[in-house]
Amino acid sequence: VAPAGTAADPAVGAAQDPQATADMQVADQSLSQIETDLSNVDQAAASGENDVPSN
Amino acid sequence: MKKQSMVKRVGALAVAGGMVLSLAGTAFAAGTATSTVTPGAGTSKAGTTLDSLKQTCEAAIDRRLTSLGDLQGKVSSSTYLTAGDKATLLGEISAENDGLAALRVKIAADTDRATLVADCKSIVEHYRVYLLMVPKAHLMIASDAASVIGQKLTDLATKLQADIDRAKSAGKDTADAQRDLDNLKAAISAGTGAAGPVDGLLNFALPLNPSEYPADQQNVKTARTDMGTTHTDFVQAGKDAKQVVADLKALKKPKPLPAATS
Numbered sequence: 668v669a670p671a672g673t674a675a676d677p678a679v680g681a682a683q684d685p686q687a688t689a690d691m692q693v694a695d696q697s698l699s700q701i702e703t704d705l706s707n708v709d710q711a712a713a714s715g716e717n718d719v720p721s722n
Numbered sequence: 723m724k725k726q727s728m729v730k731r732v733g734a735l736a737v738a739g740g741m742v743l744s745l746a747g748t749a750f751a752a753g754t755a756t757s758t759v760t761p762g763a764g765t766s767k768a769g770t771t772l773d774s775l776k777q778t779c780e781a782a783i784d785r786r787l788t789s790l791g792d793l794q795g796k797v798s799s800s801t802y803l804t805a806g807d808k809a810t811l812l813g814e815i816s817a818e819n820d821g822l823a824a825l826r827v828k829i830a831a832d833t834d835r836a837t838l839v840a841d842c843k844s845i846v847e848h849y850r851v852y853l854l855m856v857p858k859a860h861l862m863i864a865s866d867a868a869s870v871i872g873q874k875l876t877d878l879a880t881k882l883q884a885d886i887d888r889a890k891s892a893g894k895d896t897a898d899a900q901r902d903l904d905n906l907k908a909a910i911s912a913g914t915g916a917a918g919p920v921d922g923l924l925n926f927a928l929p930l931n932p933s934e935y936p937a938d939q940q941n942v943k944t945a946r947t948d949m950g951t952t953h954t955d956f957v958q959a960g961k962d963a964k965q966v967v968a969d970l971k972a973l974k975k976p977k978p979l980p981a982a983t984s
Contacts, residue, residue, distance in 0.1 A: 680885030711856035
């Protein structure tokens with residue numbers, strides 16, 4: 668049982684919850700993955716298909 | 723690219739993907755697929771030009787086979803792709819690889835310019851490695867990663883809302899925290915919404931019928947824009963989440979007493 672007064676202390680909630688911290692880290696890592704993928708999409712588009720003779 | 727490296731890459735693609743690349747294996751292992759210009763007695767200018775064109779086209783195929791090998795590795799190792807998306811992509815990468823490898827063999831055997839030119843055009847028109855296959859794979863990975871982010875941020879928002887509710891019940895002024903949490907929820911909703919159509923936009927098959935290319939290319943461009951929007955929204959959501967945490971921590975500090983008046 669938590670000592671009286673701590674249940675309503677917001678700093679003992681998500682801010683210090685390991686699972687919440689883990690969720691945030693996963694979200695950050697996934698954002699980095701999206702950045703990498705979007706960069707690869709742009710590189711492929713810039714690379715183009717112009718290395719093949721057309722006539 | 724060195725030919726030996728190409729053999730390794732194609733071989734690795736076949737082994738890693740558990741796929742049969744009989745045509746590619748035959749072509750590369752036999753060492754007969756790369757055309758060489760052999761000027762000398764009896765070699766016409768037209769023949770030399772034909773050989774030169776063949777080499778250009780073979781190099782274009784080799785470049786794509788290398789890219790497909792790299793892509794196969796990224797798709798196989800992705801921890802974000804769903805099993806279904808991974809199977810779809812690996813099947814298409816395999817089909818593109820096999821088709822291009824077979825085309826390489828055909829090009830090496832072409833004897834007239836018209837056929838050779840048509841086969842070279844097919845490298846682009848039937849496969850679109852750089853304008854469809856590679857973008858499709860990366861956008862599907864990004865879309866599946868966005869699903870993970872949306873879920874994690876939603877879980878986090880639920881926890882933060884519970885914290886705010888508790889603080890409010892304890893008599894704290896939670897206006898700032900609630901405002902920032904509402905912003906977080908809106909950003910999550912916007913990001914999730916922007917990513918929503920992406921899977922449908924990428925639901926085209928490769929290798930492709932050339933007539934489908936304009937529509938497929940437009941869908942890829944739209945999906946790229948959507949994922950860019952998703953990324954922006956989720957970056958904002960991350961900032962909002964950190965701000966809510968800061969707001970909640972600030973509630974813990976005692977408010978300064980009002981200045982004494984005499």
